[in-house]
Amino acid sequence: MNDHRSVHPALLRFPPERLRAYVRAIWEHAGSTPREAELVADHLVASNLAGHDSHGVGMIPRYAASARANQLQLNRHAQVVRDVGAVLTIDGGLGFGQVIAYEAMELGIERAKKLGVCAVGLRNAHHIGRIGHWAEQCARAGFVSFHFVNVAGDPLVAPFGGTDRRIGTNPFCAAFPRDGAPPLLLDFATSAVAYGKTRVAYNQRKPVPEGALIDHAGKPTVDPAVMQMPPFGSLLPAGGAASGHKGYGLAVICELFGGALNGGYTTHADTLQKTPAIVNGMLSVIVDPRAFDAMGAQQEADAFVEWVKASPVADGVAQVQMPGEPERRNRVERETNGVPVDAETWRQIRDAACELGMSADEAARWAEGTG
Template sequence: MSDSASTPAAGSAGPGIRKVTAEHLAEAVRRLLRAAGSDADEARIVADHLVEANLRGHDSHGVGMLGLYMGAIAGGFLRPNQHAAVIGESGPFLAVGGGNGYGQAIAREAMDIAIARARRDGLAALSLRDTHHIGRVGSYGEQCSAAGLVCIAFVNVASRPMVAPHDGLRARLGTNPICIAVPATQATPALVLDFATSAVAVGKCRVAMAKGQEMAPGLVLDAQGNPTRDPAVMFEEPTGALLPLGGHKGFGLALMCDVLAGALAAAMPGTPPHQEAARVMNNMFAIVFDPARGGNAQWADGVDDIVAYVRDTPAAAGTEGVLLPGEPERRTRAARLAEGIPLSTATIGMLESLCAERGVEVVGLLG
């Protein structure tokens, strides 16, 4: 699961919704990114990452982020064509800087470095800093699991605060995601747990607002600290606040993300000196290790045992039974590859406007 505790759905086209093929959408985004200064490789990596988020049902981290990105470039907060740079090493610890570049490209390169170290030494502890929005964190967990490695990642968001602490009425924290990924075994697909520590991702408020929908109860507070279902309060001044996932438990996890990824790994906690509404900076602390070198060569058998036991649970009424972390995303991806990615007309209009501003031709690509 990615960027919130909610389960993604393939979705069907309805009023205000247009379906676009993944191939056409990625090509339109690549053209826009090239026009905004990215070289061909960076444009491909960022476009593929964004479209993959849409494919997996996490539209909050998909192509709808491009409005923020283009504004961040114009404001000097996001610098195209930067690369991950190792800025410190000590034993298994690895510090990587991103030069305020596209997080999707920087974090991918940084994780490649950590994967190489973990394969060589058995373990790497990665601190990633100075990186613009890294997108769907689960993609880096998938990167590690595909390499046969376990990844435990904590991410903080240094931007305008969005989440109220438990029992608080004002936003003080970011949505601060956590990801845990375990490689596939012969019987079990890779397990990828990826969720925001807020009750919902702020991007899902953006998606709901674009579709003219209300939020579910118990997710959002208005600027006065009153419960509301209006997603627009997250994009007004003064802003509202998201509630933490699971009350005090989600608050504790969010705080520890800021401690581990922000304060310890990057010297960029989500405090006022690092808050800027026109950008989203992410820092990450990730532990990447080889499960076969952890003292249990039969680890895969244990994974298969617990997964089989959990799956063998009677299904609750109205459900199809237990789904494992990462399974809803795989199902949604298959459906959207076959049927197209549903985008709101507001998102389509935003993309067309951004392309028109830069002289990018996308006729026939966006439906």
């Protein structure tokens, strides 16, 4: 580690409802409608509950900085700019991704109900956060979906074989809803770890796993500080040295589907983001499983899951899990024991609340648990 953060800071635990109320209050002070504040709070706290603290309430300081820079626009709605039946192009106008993506999915689900399928090309949304949230929205309505996302103009990941940051952490997500069981839900950044996880590791004074980062000179490192302060290093693509071409290749496809196909923009010298905004584009394909001639689809899925999970486990592994299971386990544990937030992140959120218009007294009351 190249700094003096040697003491492991305490993790505080908060009941999810209290976190939601605090987040709602912050954004209502900033000027969001109650509905917008609610969608933002639900999304951020749901990310924490799923175990993805990288996309939870710790994002608030970044959103606050983006709003102050007049990038993040409050109270915007998804605008359909082209409608050709099974293909919708939607512009987010840099509105809250938590609102824009929610509305875009609602429009896509309605259209897929009529036509069996809808491809939603969403562009210019402010950060749409944990993509699994949007696949879950589709799955709750009974729809299969897959999502290719770009992080426009915000390169953090080195291309396979390269040594500097050229590509966003471009997540891919897909969900398969099941009868009487939770959906199978795959949702990951195409980088070795999500950028936000390096922020959380930095705030918690922990190293990141080996194979996830290189420093500014292209040398492997486990120090998350290389993503937080100059000279900046890069994330590596998912797959590491043995198969990083796979994470890299999927990131390229996410960039083109999420940033070019929908009339948005990709990352290159002319589009580099110079503000705290995070701009996402997303291609979502929403499919009605009932539209196929496949009466046995659920039984086939069940049989496959049973078969896979019966694999004898490797040393140190409790059980084979399906995609989506770790998030469900985290949800159960955190609903019961509270959402962990480190003291540094908690302090940053309180500072952001004040910058967004909350009085110091009120922010202190929320932070102390008496808000």
